[in-house]
Amino acid sequence: MTGGQDHPGTGRRLTGEMGSAADPAEVCRALGVKDVKVLDSYDRKRLEEAIRDSLSRDEYSVIVCRRPCVLVDRQAKRGRYAVDPARCKNCGACLRLGCPAMSQAEGHVEISAMCAGCGLCVEACRFDAIHKVQ
Numbered sequence: 001m002t003g004g005q006d007h008p009g010t011g012r013r014l015t016g017e018m019g020s021a022a023d024p025a026e027v028c029r030a031l032g033v034k035d036v037k038v039l040d041s042y043d044r045k046r047l048e049e050a051i052r053d054s055l056s057r058d059e060y061s062v063i064v065c066r067r068p069c070v071l072v073d074r075q076a077k078r079g080r081y082a083v084d085p086a087r088c089k090n091c092g093a094c095l096r097l098g099c100p101a102m103s104q105a106e107g108h109v110e111i112s113a114m115c116a117g118c119g120l121c122v123e124a125c126r127f128d129a130i131h132k133v134q
Contacts, residue, residue, distance in 0.1 A: 078117025
């Protein structure tokens with residue numbers, strides 16, 4: 001989900017009152033899906049393994065990722081990240097994350113003030129060019 005809107009999994013109705021929350025993994029199992037995986041979307045290694053495994057199957061497969069959106073979960077103090085242009089090899093691995101705060105600059109990648117501090121870019125960079133600044 002994007003935009004922070006409520007949905008059946010939050011248990012909050014459009015009117016703002018609380019209701020029962022639907023568990024997407026349980027809904028899929030109830031529909032007969034045998035391969036249902038529940039993961040933390042920031043655990044990239046496990047997520048990539050789960051995607052490969054699911055794609056290799058000849059049956060329906062569902063991956064449910066659970067993690068509050070960094071744009072909505074404002075309580076977490078994550079800081080901000082920046083790129084060291086001297087270390088950046090301009091390989092583009094970090095850009096493949098699709099982060100709106102990251103862009104191509106002259107010979108290196110830049111991270112704007114839109115950075116929500118999730119830190120996924122640090123994991124994606126094999127050259128240790130990305131570091132926390134706040």
